[in-house]
Amino acid sequence: MKELHTFGWYAARIKPHLPKEAFKPVPARLWGGLAYLLVTVAGFLAIGLFDLHVVLNVLIACVLGASFAAMGFLGHEILHGTVVRKGWLRDLLGAIAFFPLSTGPSLWRKWHNLTHHVHTQDDENDPDSWPTLEKMLKQPFFRWVYRIPLPVRAFFSFCSLAIQFSAHSAKMFGVYIKEFNVKKRPKVWLELILPWATWISILFILGPIKWFFAFLLPLLIANFIVMSYISTNHRLNPLVPVNDPLANSLTVTVPKWVDVLHFNFSYHTEHHLFPGMSSKFYPLVKEHIKKMWPDRYHEMPMIKAMIALWKTPRLYFQGNELVDPRKGALYGSLGNGLDPARIMARSSMLKQETEVSDEFVNKESNDKTI
Numbered sequence: 001m002k003e004l005h006t007f008g009w010y011a012a013r014i015k016p017h018l019p020k021e022a023f024k025p026v027p028a029r030l031w032g033g034l035a036y037l038l039v040t041v042a043g044f045l046a047i048g049l050f051d052l053h054v055v056l057n058v059l060i061a062c063v064l065g066a067s068f069a070a071m072g073f074l075g076h077e078i079l080h081g082t083v084v085r086k087g088w089l090r091d092l093l094g095a096i097a098f099f100p101l102s103t104g105p106s107l108w109r110k111w112h113n114l115t116h117h118v119h120t121q122d123d124e125n126d127p128d129s130w131p132t133l134e135k136m137l138k139q140p141f142f143r144w145v146y147r148i149p150l151p152v153r154a155f156f157s158f159c160s161l162a163i164q165f166s167a168h169s170a171k172m173f174g175v176y177i178k179e180f181n182v183k184k185r186p187k188v189w190l191e192l193i194l195p196w197a198t199w200i201s202i203l204f205i206l207g208p209i210k211w212f213f214a215f216l217l218p219l220l221i222a223n224f225i226v227m228s229y230i231s232t233n234h235r236l237n238p239l240v241p242v243n244d245p246l247a248n249s250l251t252v253t254v255p256k257w258v259d260v261l262h263f264n265f266s267y268h269t270e271h272h273l274f275p276g277m278s279s280k281f282y283p284l285v286k287e288h289i290k291k292m293w294p295d296r297y298h299e300m301p302m303i304k305a306m307i308a309l310w311k312t313p314r315l316y317f318q319g320n321e322l323v324d325p326r327k328g329a330l331y332g333s334l335g336n337g338l339d340p341a342r343i344m345a346r347s348s349m350l351k352q353e354t355e356v357s358d359e360f361v362n363k364e365s366n367d368k369t370i
């Protein structure tokens with residue numbers, strides 16, 4: 001593995017090449033948020049007030065889902081302080097933007113800004129990183145899951161993208177609520193309860209069928225869109241002992257109009273170098289990264305990254321390897337032998353493969369004897 005550097009190391013080398021305005025907040029991003037908010041309100045009114053044909057309801061649900069997701073991307077940006085600087089306004093706008101996904105600003109900043117960004121792809125401390133083989137072996141349910149053939153697992157894990165953000169957000173609430181000081185906890189609870197109370201009230205106002213089209217289906221669609229990015233951000237990269245964004249992050253590419261709709265959320269490596277910078281400037285940061293460290297930088301089209309995710313197992317072995325414990329097959333990771341254009345288990349690791357399989361199989365039979 002190449003020598004690793006912290007995000008500060010890279011940022012310090014790129015910063016002198018960037019204009020001063022790149023480090024200022026960009027409140028104009030809020031116009032995009034306002035547009036999505038208006039579309040969302042119009043969608044709710046259309047479904048609520050009229051008895052539309054089911055096809056039209058599904059189409060509106062798709063637009064609402066896309067708007068929920070895009071507002072989530074803007075919320076992410078706002079809560080990094082890149083849109084407005086004042087703390088209370090940042091949290092208020094962030095709460096509005098994350099309202100459809102029902103994630104509160106205090107929880108998000110603790111989970112994402114203060115933990116995921118600080119400990120990215122750290123085996124122990126990143127709440128978003130995938131588990132190692134050793135951790136999985138300790139959990140009976142997951143040992144069972146990883147005995148299912150890889151293509152079947154891939155199918156179900158892709159279906160689960162439609163609920164993964166909401167499910168993980170609920171899990172993070174359970175993990176982090178204890179870490180807030182007692183005085184702040186009621187506010188964090190309120191930030192969770194208020195959106196859900198609103199959505200449940202709307203269920204009683206609209207009735208279950210209209211609520212399904214106005215909220216539930218859009219929420220599933222938004223989860224899928226948001227998770228399509230989040231699942232490609234780091235899951236093909238290795239776990240690392242140093243938080244090196246060029247080693248542990250992936251930038252995906254999407255058509256320009258998608259970047260406009262999604263506030264440049266595709267530039268994830270750039271975001272980890274400069275989380276406090278408006279994503280408006282990430283194309284410029286990308287140019288500099290590619291000039292300075294072309295051999296370290298990982299980028300690929302979104303669709304290629306999704307296919308690579310489908311074909312590789314989601315379990316780490318010795319940090320650099322993705323392992324399918326069912327067969328003991330090792331796949332490497334980005335920068336460590338994984339070729340997204342030609343994904344296959346690496347036959348040269350036969351010796352290690354046997355040990356991994358043995359560990360898995362032995363643990364299984366031990367459990368049965370107990």
Ligand SMILES: [Zn+2]
Nearest residue numbers: 116120233268
């Ligand atoms: Zn990240």
Ligand SMILES: [Zn+2]
Nearest residue numbers: 076112271275
């Ligand atoms: Zn971030």
